[in-house]
Amino acid sequence: MPSEGVCVHGLYIEGAAWSRNEKKLEDQTSKDPFQPFPVIHFTAVSTAPQTDARPAAGRGKQEQHPERTHYSCPIYKYPKRNDKYLITRVWLRPDSASSDKQKEQAPTGGILPKYNWKLKGVALLCTKE
Amino acid sequence: MQYGGRITDDLDREMFQTYGALWLQDRIFIEKDYNFNALSDFPYTIPDFPEIQKYHEYIKTFPEKDSPVIFGLNVSADLTFRLNESQSMINTLIDTMPKEGGGGSGRTKEDEVREKLEQDLIRQLPENFIEQDYKEKLSAMPTPKGLDPQKNIPLNIFLRQEIEQLQTVLNIVRKTMADMVAAIEGTIIMTADLVNAINMVFDFRVPTKWQMQAGAEISWLTPSLSGWIKGLIDRHYQLNSWLTKGSRPISFWLTGFYNPQGFLTAAMQEVTRQHSEQKWSLDAVEPKTEV
Numbered sequence: 001m002p003s004e005g006v007c008v009h010g011l012y013i014e015g016a017a018w019s020r021n022e023k024k025l026e027d028q029t030s031k032d033p034f035q036p037f038p039v040i041h042f043t044a045v046s047t048a049p050q051t052d053a054r055p056a057a058g059r060g061k062q063e064q065h066p067e068r069t070h071y072s073c074p075i076y077k078y079p080k081r082n083d084k085y086l087i088t089r090v091w092l093r094p095d096s097a098s099s100d101k102q103k104e105q106a107p108t109g110g111i112l113p114k115y116n117w118k119l120k121g122v123a124l125l126c127t128k129e
Numbered sequence: 130m131q132y133g134g135r136i137t138d139d140l141d142r143e144m145f146q147t148y149g150a151l152w153l154q155d156r157i158f159i160e161k162d163y164n165f166n167a168l169s170d171f172p173y174t175i176p177d178f179p180e181i182q183k184y185h186e187y188i189k190t191f192p193e194k195d196s197p198v199i200f201g202l203n204v205s206a207d208l209t210f211r212l213n214e215s216q217s218m219i220n221t222l223i224d225t226m227p228k229e230g231g232g233g234s235g236r237t238k239e240d241e242v243r244e245k246l247e248q249d250l251i252r253q254l255p256e257n258f259i260e261q262d263y264k265e266k267l268s269a270m271p272t273p274k275g276l277d278p279q280k281n282i283p284l285n286i287f288l289r290q291e292i293e294q295l296q297t298v299l300n301i302v303r304k305t306m307a308d309m310v311a312a313i314e315g316t317i318i319m320t321a322d323l324v325n326a327i328n329m330v331f332d333f334r335v336p337t338k339w340q341m342q343a344g345a346e347i348s349w350l351t352p353s354l355s356g357w358i359k360g361l362i363d364r365h366y367q368l369n370s371w372l373t374k375g376s377r378p379i380s381f382w383l384t385g386f387y388n389p390q391g392f393l394t395a396a397m398q399e400v401t402r403q404h405s406e407q408k409w410s411l412d413a414v415e416p417k418t419e420v
Contacts, residue, residue: 003274004403005417006284006396007380015206023420033209039380041419042393044400048413074140077389078350079209083140087389090418118147120202126384129352 005043011075013037015122024093025071025117034079034128040090066091071117075124090124092117171196216352223332239313242327250330251306253358255365258296263289263372270375275403283395283402284377287388292368294387298348302339302361330354348387360385 012034016025020038028035070091077085094117152165157175165173176187197206267285272278305326312319313327326336335357340348349364351357364385371378386392397416401409 004400006377006392008383009380010382010384014209015202018420031208033206038420042396043417043419044397044409044414045417046401046404046407046409046413047415048408048410075383077384081140086140087383088393088416090416090420092420115147115151118143119151119200121206126389127349127351129356 002041002043005041007039007041009039011037011040011124011126012128013122013124014079015120016117018092019095024095025122026095034125037124070094071122073117073122073124075126077126079125079128081123087126092122220352223334226332238331239327242330243310243313245330246306246310250358251303251310253362254299254303254306255362255369257299257303258292258369258372263292266372266375273377273399273403276399277402280402283398284392287392287395288368288371290391291387292372294347295364295368298339298361299365301342301347305336305338 013036014034015028017028017030017035018024018037019026071094072089073092074081074089075087077087157165161177162174171190171192176184178184178187197210267289270282270285272282273284276282305323308317309323309327309330311317312323322338326338329336333354335351335354339357340346340350349357349360351360363382367378367382367385381392383389383392393416397414398411401411401414
């Protein structure tokens with residue numbers, strides 16, 4: 001049990017798969033559109049400029065803001081997605097390998113890794129029905 | 130999402146920004162035979178012909194069914210779409226099924242619903258939360274490390290709200306179930322609401338009143354009655370064990386909350402308070418997640 005924040009389970013991922021070993025998004029291989037998603041730890045970090053000399057539990061300097069590298073994955077209550085059922089968003093690490101491959105395959109119309117998961121409509125869902 | 134008109138939803142806006150950035154760029158005019166999506170089997174390009182006939186011919190070669198891949202969607206998006214289609218068709222079929230005049234068995238719809246309620250559903254209902262009892266247990270809960278025990282604890286307030294909400298639903302369900310039985314027996318007058326509820330139970334679906342009240346969702350949307358009842362039991366179990374154990378579960382079942390946003394906000398608020406020494410303020414924190 002974490003000392004700060006909460007852990008949640010029971011989510012499903014739609015439109016992609018999650019690699020538990022490498023902790024990143026990857027292309028879906030299974031026929032089942034919904035895959036169980038591992039436990040997520042939710043907590044908070046301060047965005048206020050750190051005046052304190054010793055770094056608190058906040059985001060360190062080396063740690064980049066996930067906005068640049070990660071996919072902002074929405075969590076919905078039901079498979080029927082709309083803003084009413086949007087709970088929150090989590091940053092998920094995209095699969096860089098597969099996007100590189102795509103770039104090679106498709107030099108002109110290739111989808112940039114940035115857009116890949118968004119176009120796929122990857123989302124976490126609370127329930128399958 | 131819709132065509133024409135304006136985009137009102139934030140998420141739709143995001144979607145269109147992505148589409149726009151990808152496909153409405155200068156390259157589509159500069160490059161000859163620009164291919165919109167190289168991943169799809171059929172090349173969707175902007176052709177350049179001198180005659181209109183050629184354009185017509187090109188359009189005729191388009192595949193009959195657009196693959197979800199061209200929108201960047203996963204291949205199984207089409208599967209999901211088909212599943213939804215068939216589900217809604219089955220629901221329509223159930224709606225048209227005759228509900229009056231029982232079959233050869235001689236048992237009427239009312240008899241069956243009554244038996245199902247008495248033998249099965251009413252017995253499955255979890256126990257009520259007693260207001261005095263849960264308030265006592267809540268105030269006896271240990272204070273998480275780093276929080277001021279004098280102040281209210283955000284997640285405990287959240288738990289109280291969830292219990293109250295589930296209890297409201299439980300009251301409604303218990304009452305409708307009892308009313309349905311009483312109305313079938315003839316003790317009380319059959320109302321339109323009750324007829325509707327009986328029909329729903331007969332079709333193994335969830336009575337409207339259990340899910341919606343005055344147009345707002347009061348519980349959770351599950352298409353089948355058994356799934357909904359299981360949801361009720363599971364939700365009750367999570368809240369009740371959190372309450373009676375007095376300590377928080379290692380991991381929470383997010384689906385089981387009526388107000389999951391509130392849950393996450395409460396959690397963030399607690400973390401912020403735990404850092405009150407470092408002068409964190411709720412305005413200046415952002416969620417951080419780790420899988």
